[in-house]
Amino acid sequence: MVKKTTQAKVAFITGASAGIGKAAGIALLNAGWHVVFAARRREVLEQVVSQCDQARALAVVMDVGDRESVKHAFARTQETFGRLDLLFNNAGRGAPAMPFEDLPYETWLEVINTNLNGMFLCAQEAFRRFKNQTPQGGRIINNGSISAQTPRPMSVAYTTTKHGVTGLTKSIALDGRAYNICGCQIDIGNAATEMTQRMSSGALQPDGSTLPEARMDVSHVAQTILHIANLPLDTNMLSTTIMANEMPFVGRG
Ligand SMILES: NC(=O)c1ccc[n+]([C@@H]2O[C@H](COP(=O)([O-])OP(=O)(O)OC[C@H]3O[C@@H](n4cnc5c(N)ncnc54)[C@H](OP(=O)(O)O)[C@@H]3O)[C@@H](O)[C@H]2O)c1
Numbered sequence: 255m256v257k258k259t260t261q262a263k264v265a266f267i268t269g270a271s272a273g274i275g276k277a278a279g280i281a282l283l284n285a286g287w288h289v290v291f292a293a294r295r296r297e298v299l300e301q302v303v304s305q306c307d308q309a310r311a312l313a314v315v316m317d318v319g320d321r322e323s324v325k326h327a328f329a330r331t332q333e334t335f336g337r338l339d340l341l342f343n344n345a346g347r348g349a350p351a352m353p354f355e356d357l358p359y360e361t362w363l364e365v366i367n368t369n370l371n372g373m374f375l376c377a378q379e380a381f382r383r384f385k386n387q388t389p390q391g392g393r394i395i396n397n398g399s400i401s402a403q404t405p406r407p408m409s410v411a412y413t414t415t416k417h418g419v420t421g422l423t424k425s426i427a428l429d430g431r432a433y434n435i436c437g438c439q440i441d442i443g444n445a446a447t448e449m450t451q452r453m454s455s456g457a458l459q460p461d462g463s464t465l466p467e468a469r470m471d472v473s474h475v476a477q478t479i480l481h482i483a484n485l486p487l488d489t490n491m492l493s494t495t496i497m498a499n500e501m502p503f504v505g506r507g
Contacts, residue, residue: 262310264335265483266290266328268318268376269345271298273447274397277476278342283310285480290331292316293345318345318372328379337387340483341380343373344397346415348449351408351458362411369415373422381426384435391434391487395479396423400443400495400503407458427492436490438482443497444469459502468500 265282269275271293279289279302288310293299299313312334316327331338346369349361377394384392401409402416419439426437444450446469456464475496482491497503 262286262288263339263483264288264290264331264337265340265342266292266331266338266376266380267342267344268292268316268372269397271295271302273449274442274445274472274475275342275344276302277472278344278479279311280306281473281476281480282340282483283307285484287340287483288312288335290314290327290335292327318376319367321375324372324375324379328376328383332383338380338383339392341376341392341394342397342479342483343376343394345372346397346399348409348412351406353408354410357410365411365415369412370418370422373419377422377426381430381433381435384430385433389434391436393436393438393483393485393487394423394426394430395438395440395482396426398423398439398441400441400497402439402441403495404503407460423492427490434487436485436487438491439493440475440478440482441493441495441497442475443495443503444501445472445475445496445498446470447472453501459507465502467502468498470496470498 265287267275267279270279270291279291283289283306290312291299292314294317296315303311303313314327314330317323349365396419398419399416401413402420405413423437423439453467457467459465478496
């Protein structure tokens with residue numbers, strides 16, 4: 255089905271079948287955006303989109319770590335909506351906490367492939383479209399983490415990729431300037447999603463104890479994404495941290 259638009263803005267969200275991506279997609283739709291919901295699980299995605307305005311929402315099955323799958327998803331977006339204004343580069347995963355020396359190399363590679371290769375592949379597809387479309391430009395919001403700033407214990411793969419995301423963000427912000435492209439990053443701490451479910455029962459602390467941690471409602475993250483998305487392209491929110499206020503992070507605990 256062709257849903258071409260020349261007026262409303264178009265957002266592409268990775269990891270949009272659940273959690274932060276889904277909440278951000280619905281917030282953007284409710285604010286008038288056209289939204290592409292991309293993730294691997296077709297049935298879950300279709301369920302999300304079935305509850306949305308069908309003329310402005312599109313479900314695309316895509317694995318961010320698979321180059322052909324990413325190309326296909328961006329091509330579908332172009333065919334359907336005719337342009338792109340925002341990429342929320344959100345899909346990501348962790349790895350089970352384990353001693354540094356025991357992390358299997360296969361797990362390391364899987365986390366790198368999703369969190370870093372996947373973000374690069376999607377950013378490059380979006381960047382090329384932003385550069386070549388009229389009017390030129392667009393915005394990429396990369397989902398970092400407070401782990402882009404400081405690690406949790408036993409999280410080398412996740413922490414390394416999220417620090418890498420900061421380099422990706424700064425490169426997009428710098429190389430994108432010439433083409434009206436903004437590169438931004440949101441660093442989130444403990445939004446209540448599937449990924450952080452274990453935090454409320456107990457998370458490993460640097461002193462070896464396991465303590466429950468505060469979480470915040472995911473809608474606050476979604477509203478922050480909406481705010482950044484609606485900024486004009488001469489304005490960049492390069493880096494934003496949003497976190498559960500009582501979680502251990504500031505003040506070494
Ligand atoms: N929640 C937090 O407090 C928090 C804190 C810091 C950072 N973050 C970051 O926020 C992002 C989303 O986290 P979340 O809490 O919303 O997690 P979540 O509830 O587990 O959702 C993860 C989403 O990513 C998708 N996904 C995973 N691997 C994918 C792949 N290879 N290709 C395409 N989609 C993939 C999943 O969908 P499918 O399974 O259908 O593919 C799902 O929609 C991640 O990058 C995470 O690191 C979250």
